[in-house]
Structure formats: structure tokens, C-alpha cells
Amino acid sequence: MKILVCVKQAPPADAPIKIDQSQQWVSVYGHALPQMGKYDEYAVEQAIIIKEQVPGTTVDAITNGPAEWATVLRRALGMGVDHGIQALTLEGGYASALKTVSCIALAVRARSYDLILTGVMSEDLAQGLVGPMLAETLSFSCVTSCVSLRVDESRNCVYAERDIEGGRRQLVELALPALVTMQSSTNRPRYPSLSNIMRANSQELEVITVESSEDAVSCEKLLRLSSPQKTRSAVFLQGSSKDKARELLSILRKRSVLH
Amino acid sequence: MERSIVVVAEHTQGRLTPVTYEAMACALEIQRIQPARIVTVVVGEDAVEVAQEAIDACDQSVLAVKVPGLDSYNGEAYRWTLSHALCGLGASWICVPGTTQGFDFGPGLAVRLGASCLSNIERVFEQDGQPIFVRNLFNGKISAELSAAAPTLLIVQPGSFRWERHDIKGRSYVEVITVEWAPTHTRLLGFKSLYPVDSALRDALVIVSAGRGIERRENLELIHRVASLFPRSAVAGSRPLCDNQWLPYRLQVGQTGATVAPDLYMACGISGAQQHLAGMRGSKFIVAVNTDPEAAIFHEADVGVVEDLEVFLADLLEESARLTP
Numbered sequence: 001m002k003i004l005v006c007v008k009q010a011p012p013a014d015a016p017i018k019i020d021q022s023q024q025w026v027s028v029y030g031h032a033l034p035q036m037g038k039y040d041e042y043a044v045e046q047a048i049i050i051k052e053q054v055p056g057t058t059v060d061a062i063t064n065g066p067a068e069w070a071t072v073l074r075r076a077l078g079m080g081v082d083h084g085i086q087a088l089t090l091e092g093g094y095a096s097a098l099k100t101v102s103c104i105a106l107a108v109r110a111r112s113y114d115l116i117l118t119g120v121m122s123e124d125l126a127q128g129l130v131g132p133m134l135a136e137t138l139s140f141s142c143v144t145s146c147v148s149l150r151v152d153e154s155r156n157c158v159y160a161e162r163d164i165e166g167g168r169r170q171l172v173e174l175a176l177p178a179l180v181t182m183q184s185s186t187n188r189p190r191y192p193s194l195s196n197i198m199r200a201n202s203q204e205l206e207v208i209t210v211e212s213s214e215d216a217v218s219c220e221k222l223l224r225l226s227s228p229q230k231t232r233s234a235v236f237l238q239g240s241s242k243d244k245a246r247e248l249l250s251i252l253r254k255r256s257v258l259h
Numbered sequence: 260m261e262r263s264i265v266v267v268a269e270h271t272q273g274r275l276t277p278v279t280y281e282a283m284a285c286a287l288e289i290q291r292i293q294p295a296r297i298v299t300v301v302v303g304e305d306a307v308e309v310a311q312e313a314i315d316a317c318d319q320s321v322l323a324v325k326v327p328g329l330d331s332y333n334g335e336a337y338r339w340t341l342s343h344a345l346c347g348l349g350a351s352w353i354c355v356p357g358t359t360q361g362f363d364f365g366p367g368l369a370v371r372l373g374a375s376c377l378s379n380i381e382r383v384f385e386q387d388g389q390p391i392f393v394r395n396l397f398n399g400k401i402s403a404e405l406s407a408a409a410p411t412l413l414i415v416q417p418g419s420f421r422w423e424r425h426d427i428k429g430r431s432y433v434e435v436i437t438v439e440w441a442p443t444h445t446r447l448l449g450f451k452s453l454y455p456v457d458s459a460l461r462d463a464l465v466i467v468s469a470g471r472g473i474e475r476r477e478n479l480e481l482i483h484r485v486a487s488l489f490p491r492s493a494v495a496g497s498r499p500l501c502d503n504q505w506l507p508y509r510l511q512v513g514q515t516g517a518t519v520a521p522d523l524y525m526a527c528g529i530s531g532a533q534q535h536l537a538g539m540r541g542s543k544f545i546v547a548v549n550t551d552p553e554a555a556i557f558h559e560a561d562v563g564v565v566e567d568l569e570v571f572l573a574d575l576l577e578e579s580a581r582l583t584p
């Protein structure tokens with residue numbers, strides 16, 4: 001079984017960011033290190049679980065981004081992925097899903113994977129588009145937002161549990177080749193093992209350049225970034241932590257939620 | 260061909276879901292900028308019955324795509340039937356509710372239709388006669404304005420557009436087509452109900468909710484103690500806490516958990532992701548405690564406390580004990 005996992009880099013959720021001068025992207029300040037997207041980690045974890053269960057499975061990881069994103073491939077190798085592919089783009093910043101999909105499709109079409117896994121969405125753009133659009137582009141069957149997967153090689157299919165609204169799950173059988181996007185779950189992504197980290201550091205990444213076949217016209221354009229509008233205007237409490245505590249208690253008493 | 264704006268309805272147990280109306284509201288805003296016919300499309304075995312509800316709600320045309328045997332959502336069925344049904348409609352914009360279902364079939368449908376796709380649309384405004392779409396990035400910290408060329412499929416952010424009932428002028432009609440479909444690659448095996456929404460959450464007047472910012476499991480103790488300051492209170496949390504098995508999933512608030520609307524919702528160490536907001540936005544009073552002054556939760560809060568929650572909640576307990584003899 002040949003598995004591919006698509007991964008990307010993003011700043012952590014609580015990284016301090018500000019809009020840069022171009023108004024087209026942000027800069028991350030402080031010492032927050034960019035890392036592999038949380039959902040991508042779940043996708044890698046799921047791929048490794050399958051590799052452990054199904055003999056003869058190999059797992060590749062691909063990232064379509066600037067050179068710095070090699071770190072997420074190293075992380076994936078550290079978790080147990082066999083081979084890393086870096087489909088280089090020159091610039092970072094906002095990427096239209098259409099463009100990313102066309103680059104990844106070009107890079108992987110001829111490699112005949114049985115199963116492709118991606119995170120349900122990235123943590124910076126949070127589009128949730130690349131996985132399902134890639135599936136359609138490659139004519140793979142597709143299901144999104146899954147919390148668990150089981151491969152049945154003899155029947156050439158996967159069984160997936162889709163996490164949906166209202167605390168419910170939909171159980172789906174998908175014919176291979178398939179693309180599944182992974183949601184967070186109790187399958188906590190493993191930390192890279194020491195032996196894998198050593199292998200990851202010495203292993204060559206496959207670096208390729210692909211030109212998106214999407215013309216600029218069909219992609220959306222990012223016009224401007226700004227601070228979001230506020231729905232309610234929070235009153236920020238001032239003073240020391242104790243001052244704030246006293247003031248909050250008094251506000252809550254006035255609202256009669258506290259007696 | 261006459262251009263149109265299509266809304267793909269979402270329905271369950273014979274009823275349109277509230278997010279469908281929000282997608283219709285988004286379509287109306289686009290229509291104000293770029294006049295076109297709005298067509299609401301309903302797919303499924305009971306499409307005709309559900310279409311009636313859409314007709315009763317608005318004076319638009321409704322296309323019922325009856326698919327015998329399709330009694331619950333199947334992504335393959337939606338992509339296949341919609342790509343055929345939409346062919347003749349000249350759709351410039353296709354509005355899809357941003358639920359797990361919309362995200363499942365929408366992006367693939369866009370590819371099939373040769374359309375681009377934008378997700379999490381929360382606002383539309385006009386610039387030089389064109390609609391500009393607004394969505395957030397970086398977990399709600401940044402707002403982005405995007406332009407797109409038609410045709411584009413828009414996945415509409417739940418809770419962002421308000422549907423207002425208006426007088427029906429009686430121009431609406433239902434067109435019915437029947438499409439035969441049988442699964443080739445995706446078979447539904449059923450549903451699993453993991454956790455009925457906790458009645459303690461539904462009945463609570465005060466919910467103290469913990470997020471990943473609590474950092475250590477032991478800090479749940481603080482959250483419980485703060486909750487016990489209030490009568491009829493409950494403890495809940497964001498999804499990562501349930502994934503960590505620190506809290507059971509039935510106490511998860513958000514899109515894929517419980518929807519709550521207590522008198523007071525106290526969000527401790529929660530960043531304010533859209534999927535979390537979807538479950539607690541209706542709370543009457545929201546207090547947020549977070550070390551990051553830029554956290555999106557503050558955009559939704561009535562009172563903001565920028566502090567380390569471990570320090571602040573301990574102070575809150577101490578001050579409360581001091582004031583209550």
C-alpha cells in the first residue's frame with residue numbers, strides 16, 4: 001500500500017502576528033516557532049498507524065511551499081514517514097487552494113498512491129479546501145473530517161468515521177484510491193523518536209519544482225488584510241490581576257449571575 | 260444564458276437547517292451587488308417535500324433534485340447530482356452552508372464545475388460593481404478581503420449572515436427533476452451517536468469553559484472551583500481538551516459539540532476559533548480570560564481579562580472568598 005500525506009507549516013495558534021507592510025501577509029514576532037499544522041500531524045499519525053498494521057506499506061509526505069518548510073518534512077520523517085518530497089514554491093504568503101492543488105496534483109499524479117491523507121484544514125488559512133479539491137482533480141474518492149480509518153486491502157477499500165455536527169459520526173466505506181482528510185481525535189500524534197530523528201536528519205529530501213497550470217485569472221485575489229470587526233466590544237479590565245478579579249466579581253454581581 | 264446565484268440547501272429530517280437560511284441571506288447580499296436570479300437547490304429522496312419549505316420562505320425559484328434512495332447525505336451523490344443539476348443554471352456564484360457537509364462536497368463540486376472555491380465567507384461588500392468576500396485567517400486574528408471571478412463556489416461561515424423573513428410576492432415555483440444515482444465509490448454504513456448533548460450544559464445558567472490554555476490537566480480543578488462559585492453552573496471545554504481525554508466529548512462546546520446559550524459563558528484559555536464560537540456565540544454574557552490580547556475570543560466577549568488564567572482564577576477564588584464571609 002502506498003500512502004501520501006500532505007503537510008504544511010503554520011505558526012502556532014497563539015503566536016503573536018501582525019500585518020506586514022505589503023498588507024498582503026503577516027509577520028510572526030516573538031519566539032513562536034512555526035510548526036507542522038495540528039491536523040496534518042493527525043494525518044501523519046494515521047498514516048503511521050496504517051503502516052504498522054498493513055505490511056508492505058510505505059508512507060511519503062509532500063509539502064508545497066517555500067524552502068523553510070523542509071522542517072515539517074523532517075518532522076514527518078521523525079514520526080516515521082519513509083520519504084519526504086518538497087514541491088518548492090518561490091514565495092510564501094497567501095496561496096490560492098487552486099494553485100496548491102494543481103502543484104501537488106502535477107507532482108503526484110504519476111506516483112499512483114492508494115491513499116492520500118491531509119489535515120482537515122491548515123491552521124493559518126483554515127480553508128479546508130486542498131484535500132477535497134485534490135481528490136477531485138486526481139479522481140480519487142473522498143471523505144473529509146475523519147477521526148479514524150481502517151484499511152481493508154482484500155476489499156480494496158477504507159472504512160472511515162466522519163466527525164459531524166451534534167456529536168455524531170457518519171460511517172463510510174470508500175473505494176481505493178481514496179483521499180481522506182483528518183480531524184483531531186484521541187489518536188494523539190506521536191513525538192518523533194530519537195532513532196527516526198537521526199535518520200530524518202541524514203536523509204535527503206526529494207526537491208522538485210512544479211509550475212502551477214492554473215492561470216492567475218482563475219484564482220481568487222487577496223486584496224487586503226485588516227483587523228477583524230468586533231461583534232461585541234469587550235471591556236478590558238485594568239490593573240493588577242487581583243484588581244481585575246474584584247472588578248469581575250462586582251460586574252457579575254450587578255448582572256445577578258453571582259449573589 | 261441568464262446568470263444565477265445558486266444556494267445548495269442543507270436539510271435533515273425533512274427540514275431545512277438554519278445555516279441554509281444564512282446561505283440564502285449571503286446570496287441575497289450578492290444579488291444586491293450583481294442582480295441575478297437566485298435558485299435554491301434541494302437534493303435527496305425527499306427533495307420535493309423539503310423544497311416546499313424553501314418556497315414558503317422566499318420568493319425565489321427552487322430546484323428539487325429528487326434522488327430515489329438517497330435518504331441521508333452522501334458526498335459522492337451530492338457532487339455527482341449537483342454537477343449535473345447546476346449545468347443548465349448558468350451559476351455565477353454557488354453558496355453552500357459551511358458545515359462539515361458543505362466542506363465535504365463543496366470543494367470537489369467546485370473542481371467538477373471548473374469554478375474556484377472560497378471558504379469561511381463571513382461578509383460580502385461591493386467594490387466597483389463586484390462582490391468582495393471577507394473571511395478570517397489565523398484563527399480569527401486577521402480579516403482578509405478577496406475578489407474572485409465567476410463562477411466561484413462560496414462556503415458560507417455559519418452564524419455570519421442574518422436571514423430576515425420578508426413578504427412573499429408569489430413569484431416562486433418549484434421545478435422538479437429526478438436523478439437516478441447508485442453509489443460506485445462511497446457507501447454509507449450508518450451513523451453513530453457518541454454523546455448526546457449533556458443536559459447539564461443545556462440547563463446551566465453559568466458555564467465555565469476551559470481551553471488548551473489551561474496547559475495542565477490539574478488546572479481543571481481550578482475551573483471546577485470557579486464554576487462552584489455560581490449556582491446552576493457547569494464545566495465545559497474546547498475540542499482539544501476532549502481530544503486529550505481531559506474532558507468527555509459530551510462536554511465539548513462548538514460546531515461538532517454542544518450549542519449553549521447560558522447567562523454567563525466564561526472562556527478560559529480559549530482562542531476563539533470559529534468552530535468554537537459557533538457553539539457559544541448566543542450566550543447572554545461572555546467573559547474571556549486569555550494571555551494573548553489579540554485572541555479572537557475577545558471580539559466576541561463582553562468582558563476581557565488579559566491574564567494568565569492560573570494566576571487570575573486563583574485570585575478570583577481568593578477575592579470571592581474574602582468578600583463572602
Ligand SMILES: Cc1cc2nc3c(=O)[nH]c(=O)nc-3n(C[C@H](O)[C@H](O)[C@H](O)COP(=O)(O)OP(=O)(O)OC[C@H]3O[C@@H](n4cnc5c(N)ncnc54)[C@H](O)[C@@H]3O)c2cc1C
Nearest residue numbers: 470471472497498513514515516528529530534550551568
Ligand atoms: C470541522 C471542525 C470542527 C470543529 N469543532 C470544534 C468544536 O465543536 N469545538 C471546539 O472547541 N473546537 C472545534 N474545532 C477546533 C477549533 O478549530 C480549534 O482548534 C479549537 O477550538 C481550539 O481550542 P482552544 O481555543 O482551546 O485552543 P487554542 O486555539 O490552542 O488556544 C489556546 C488559547 O489559550 C491561550 N493561553 C495559553 N496559555 C494561557 C494561559 N496560561 N492563560 C490564559 N490563556 C492562555 C492562548 O493565548 C490561546 O488563545 C473544530 C475544527 C474543525 C476543523
